[in-house]
Amino acid sequence: MTQSVVVQVGQCGNQVGCRFWDLALREHSHVNKKGIYDEALSSFFRNVDSRRSVGGSCDITGGRIQSLKARAVLVDMEEGVVNKILQGPLRELFDSTQLITDVSGSGNNWAVGHWTYGSAYREQIVDQLRRAAEHCDCLQCFFLIHSMGGGTGSGLGTCVLKLLEEEFPEVCRIVTSVYPSAEDDVVTSPYNSVLAMRELTEHADCVLPVENQSLVDIVNKIKHMSHSGKPGSVIKKDSAIISGQGGVSGAEKPFDAMNNIVANLLLNITSSARFEGSLNMDLNEIAMNLVPFPRLHYLVPSLTPLYTLADVNIPTRRLDQMFTDAFSKDHQLIRADPKHSLYLACALMVRGNVQVSDLRRNIERLKPMLPFVSWNQEGWKTGLCSVPPVGHSHSLLALANNTCVKPTFMELRDRFTKLYRKKAHMHHYLHVDGMEQGCFMEALSSLSSLIEEYSQLDATKDRLMPDAARLNIAT
């Protein structure tokens, strides 16, 4: 069994990470009733005997759980969020050595995060990453969680990404990036996001973009549903994807509902690597199947069902509904419409009591409605994991490599250009050592060429592409 390390950077990264660890514990305690440190648990947690001071690791699976430690590195250039974690119920999960904090913050400035803190904390970060890696028996994947709009997550986060590539070139890098809403209160967020985008495009294996606005919409929709109280639409307690009930954290904080969605995304993406199933899907299969060209590695996630109704009458229809929903606009974690854009590839990661025939039926049913690029008409990757998420009988995570990410990127570029034309706030960036005006131009042209690559693929949509002429064999 392989292990993964979560690297959470900045305020948003740490808040999401915190929800992830809570829900991961909830999930494992639900599946693993005996308190044995098993293979599944080992993928995100170490088992440590705290009574022994040195070398107190009892990472061998099969023994009793002593004290679980998260395979995580927490980085923030303020102390607030990390301190809160240390005072909260999850504090036992982290050693003080897993934390890297500063006091002054990055001031919503990508350059400060990337260059100033990047060089100041480089050694310390690399040390922590190495230590986390050494605790793994077979390290497969780094999950980086950060936001794009601020200074630390976006600047230092992408610096960490580069360090990961330098230090661990063989280990897969999956980045969860939270994109700012258009009405973001951070004025410089377009700069930060575009500067970060270039790093993501060049150094990540896969990026799972998540937009704040979509998370807000999903949360509102679920709250509306659960209050409408129509007969037959009573939502089962604990089952909504935004619910953190059953976790160790008590009262819900403002962003918890939104962060729970992202945490669930990470749980579902790793479920097939942790638990058994009739069609396993390992983490290294994600990039292999979904990334046809190295730069086009932005995978739009959607999660279904968002909640489970208490009334269980027509399970088959509900199962099919789950597949239909995964392709609808209001289940995507960014504001995008995959059905009306072009699919390069699509993964369906199913959990729970679902058989291969259910998968086949639904793929056959949905295929005619979904435009796929001409050379990948059957671009489906599927995984079946037998352990469902807590509170559900089944669930589906769809990852779409789809040109529908383009509008988000174009909007970002527009907002960037508006600021850049006036050179607004630029001096804050140019003060920073390592930052030059050229960085802005390069980041912009990297984004533009990415958009162009998606446009070229989009242009092939609805056009009948002839099959490539086959090789002829002389007879």
Place this chain on the structure above:
Amino acid sequence: MSIVTVQLGQCGNQVGQELFEVISNDANDTQRKVYSECSSERFFNETANRELVARSVLIDMEPKVISQSIAKTAKSGKWRYGDRSHFSQKQGSGNNWANGYCVHGPRHEEVVMDIVRREVEHCDCLAGIMAMMSVAGGTGSGVGTYVTQCLRDEYPNSFILNHLTWPYGTGEVIVQNYNSVLTLSHLYQLSDAILVHENDTVHKICAQLMNIKHISFRDVNKVIAHQLGSVLQPALTGDSHGVYNRNPIGELMSSLVCHPEYKLLSVCNIPQVSSSSMAYSMFTWPGLLKHLRQMLIANSKMEEGIDWQVRAPSLQPEGIERTRSHRRPGFNTSLANLLILRGKDVNNAEISGFQHPSLYTPWLPADEAFSMWKTPVPFNKYEKSAILVSNSQTLLRPLDNMVGKAWNMFASRAYIHQYTKFGISEEDFLDSFTSLEQVISSYSQL
């Protein structure tokens, strides 16, 4: 004589386990001691305390499937895998043939071959080696190809049969056509024969003949195991004078693979019914064989939905070469067929319908193209059953589709970077495409 099985990857390991399950049940069911002893010798190694240990090597680059198989079989109590005959790693091949073939295969060659050698040494007499794998993923296809290559080097004089599971046309692995093309083109140089099961076909059998509502991979694998078992269990060959055939793999090859350009084999069987309707079904040999013959010539893999309009072409007078225009639409030309009959009254079965020269390619005499094995022992609870192993044009269309889709993807160079990373170049791809186009061309000219 004994067969050593090598199970590779998730699919190979799951199908392999079902195969041993079917064989052990079948051998246990029957009262015929000679048959069951012959079967046991073939597939199992009997320990001093009379335990049956499968002559099988389990290989995966990921631990979950193998540990599940071992646990499951240990629980069943009927048979088990050898204590030291499995090898797994922690991290899978990630659906990447190149990763399996260029990295994992060479890295673990020594350990894997040691296990195989040990298993071979347990056999009094080795009939051949059967490597079971899928072509879609990374471990079965990539490591499987590499291991087959090692087997070929280590056992140059043994028969090597590859059993391949072809993926669903849509939706298992996106790069499945690349992986399939690389696997098949390499195996074509290494293997003596390649026996193919297509998931799509077997899935249809589960849905239409077995009436299974929620078809799982287990159901699909069971059907594959049933068909494979019915080929490999003991039977009497034409010249064995009442003694069970000693080397099913060697005899399979001498019956079916007479030319190195043609080594793709497929299987179809009749009857195939759900266990609940078995008790109410009556079958006669003429009825079964009439259907089976039409399944063969109309190229349908199951009893339901056979096209009865397809007829064998009339034979041309000697000296006039048969050309494309003389061929009937939908007619499936065979190079060679092996018919295996199991069960009651086999000696009364009339099989001349399979011997007619019009079914076969003109350059091979029909008496060499057709062979038959039979045994009065019923197989796997079926009172009568007929299995046809065929070297014919059946796989032409799926192969052509597979190559066509991979070629289309290759034309846009999509996903190629994932393979070059591990040392498979564009030229390697081109070589593989060329050799498979050659196979397609050969089969279409039968």
